[in-house]
Amino acid sequence: MKQMLRRLRLLWHALSGRPTLERDMDDELRFHLENRAADLARSGVPPAEAARRARIEFGGMERYKESCREARGLRFFDELRGDLRYAFRVLRKSPSFAITAAATLALGIGANTAIFSAVKAVLLNQLPYREPDRLVKLGESDDGEKRADTIGYTTAYDWRRLSQSFESMSLYRDTAGVIVERGESELVRGLRVNYDFFDTLGVRMQIGRAFLPEEDRPDRRHEVALSHGLWMRRFGGDPSIVGRVIRLSDSAFTVVGVLPAGFRPLEIEDFGTPEIFEPLGYALTDPNACRDCEHLQLIARLKPGVPAAQAHAELNTIMADLVRQYPASYPPKATVAFEPLYDHMVGSVSTALWVLMGAVGFVLLIACVNVANLMLARATSRAKEMALRAALGAARWRLIRQLITESFLLAVAGGGAGVLLGWWFTSRLAALAPKEVPRLNEIRMDPAVLWFGLAASLFTGLLFGLIPALRTSRADFGKTTGSRSRSRLRDILVMGELALAFVLAVSAGLLGRSLVRLVKVDPGFDSHNVLTVKTYVYGPRYQKPEVELEYYQQAFARLRATTGIESVAMTSMIPFTNFDRAGFHIRDRRPAHDSEDPSADRYSVSPDYFRVMRIPLKRGRVFTGQDVVAAPKVAIISETCAREQFPNRDPIGKQIQLGGRDDGKPWMTIVGVVGDVRQSGLDTPSNMAAYISQAQDLSFGYLLVARTTADPRRMEKSARAAFLAVDPTLPVFQVEPMETYLASSLAQRRFTLALLALFGVLALALAAMGIYGVVSCAMASRTREMGIRMALGAERSDVLAMVLRQAAVLAGAGLAAGLAASLALTRFLASLLFEVRTTDLATLAAIAALLAAVALGASYLPARRAASVDPTVALRYE
């Protein structure tokens, strides 16, 4: 221990550059010499002779000093200090080289650090629950789909009862409530959860308690827990909130607990962040609890040590038994969708992020190659220095070490700047990234990210430093062979660089083409100049449908009188958000099992909906003001629905029913067929759709859609005001142009594409720099040759053509390698593409042409310079 401390102290002295050690050694040796000389003088030797004799007896002073340093065991560090100081001086003497190299590296490392921070926040950070690896999301899979979505209460009840693999299983579903007290009425999103929901996640209340089993029953559901954010926002963080009664919509709830600030609730897709939590309060006797009432979500915690596969298999066995037992309630192929919670939350973005991480790694590689190239170019000019140092007795490994030290110094400088740059990139990334990417708001610069930046710097230092160091240190080799093999090496590096740039550009190209294809897809409606506003109707006053309808119609009257608003309508669902899928039954046609009934996206709309959205009418008529409760029930179906359910027949006049067979919904007569709408996004084909008249069934929540004559954003205020003027207690929220929903459905793709394109451009620019450097360096060393050629009668164009031919060979080889690499690598992109194959010829050809043009352009400048050299000057060169 003591020894270690001593060594550490010595090491510190050596590294901190304090000259104490050297000085002490000098003092000690001088003391010896002086004493010896004094002794000699005392025995009669003349003083001058005594000093000389003392020196001779001592032996080779410098050699012994060196051995002393070595004996101290710190020679390595002493030398390192020397190397560092020397490297610093060398780099300072060629600032343009140092700055170019460090800036190139800073870009590469900065971009890598930023992307890594995103990868870490989204993919690598643990979910904020107790032992999150044991949490799984479960759902009923009707058709083999892997995504764990919804489940019916009774099915979940049986899974819980019959399985052995789980510690607990908790159901949850969406809910919402309007808070009016203290401020503007606000619709708050929430979850209704089983009493053990928070235990399953492993989350404790910050104050108060979670729910009790007896509170999770249908007859009493009067407790609520609040999120930390809501508690602070609406209740000022009041510590005595527990036990207080608050009103949510028109019911009274007692606050039993407040969740901690760090709690991340499970989110239900397209629903918003839940802020209130109520007991689920279901029972087997509930009409909503049936086996095919699939509208609940299920989260479960595996028992410790139980493998996921085993638990999944167990549930599948249970499910198969249930399907056999209740054939009417399940599709024959029903299985269990089983996803680790992590996959469920980040699954869709992980491919995109890993692709970006790979792409940005390529950029860093290219940056390394460029710096390596710069260093090789310098090698020529440093050959003399190296030869001199070798002649003075420097061992080859010492020279290599010196060169590597220079590389590391560059890498650390570049890395330092890169991390700063990465810091900035990271904040930009967090700001620019679409909110559709889960957990991206958790991006930050933390120690792990900084370590990553440091590691990346050191790694790059080694990567770009090693080859040039090995080359340069061989300065004693015959000069001609040395420079030839060096230039061949530089050619190979440039080809590699081009190949990497090609892969990146092709990836960006494929993604770009996908996006272009996607944007060209006709969504089935016109999202331009449409404003959407969400409404929420509650309270005893609105029990009667006529009153609710009156609320909308009064608002309509105000809106229609507003300049800038062309037409208005209500709908229960807008495209690109959610979907509401209901069983689709045709009168006098009953399949063998109810579970084989088809399903259709269901919309309850007011008459002008098709006009506002510009959904074309194909046959029959749209709804009118006469399609009211008292009138015969009518429905409109989509083209796909007509084609699939009434092939080669006229659907008009046929009668259909939407919902469960036993829901008692009325039979409706089809009066029209309208165009298809891509409800679930541009990349998903339309499902069957059926529209019902709002006036005939108001049992939905509604959104306003308004067609405006100008930018719909400018109508936000008047749209809200129209509703609030009718009833200020009803919340009006989420005022968004329809185009926002369209954009947000593409946001993740756009984000990936934008970054990939940025990396592609960066790669291209770096590659162009690399080619330019190599060609101009080659030209400089061949100036004399050019002069001779031209003196012998070669035309300028001949020289130009010769140089460009060589560059073309280089570029061709690079592109060929890039093609091979991209064929091997782009398959990782497959899931991100839309109607574009990874081997898309047009993209490959276009990118190849682009790269070839960049490569030739980058070599044209130095080539022209070479060709315009004056032969007489060139011959006198060197």
Next chain:
Amino acid sequence: MADPAKQAELLPGTLDLLILKAVSLGALHGYGVLLRIGQISGGALTIEQGALYPALYRLEVQGLLESEWGTSDHNRRAKFYRLTSAGRRRLRAETERWNRSASAVAAALGAKPQEA
């Protein structure tokens, strides 16, 4: 410094042992170590003076010696070496080893023809 006729070559590896022995008799500076070795060997052993210092440094790093700056007899700043307890143990072990092998070699060299 010593009578050349009586001088003996230093066997490899024995310098460390001699330094430890010299220092075991009291703290010494580098030059003092040299004088002490000359004195205790009766001037029979010579070492190149410079070679002393790398050996001292090595022994210090190994923790067998410790050093301290102090003042010499002539009131000059000098670095004094002292044996650590690890050094003392090492000296004992090395001395035994040396004696064993020396007597074994001496016995072997002293063997008479009839004993072979």
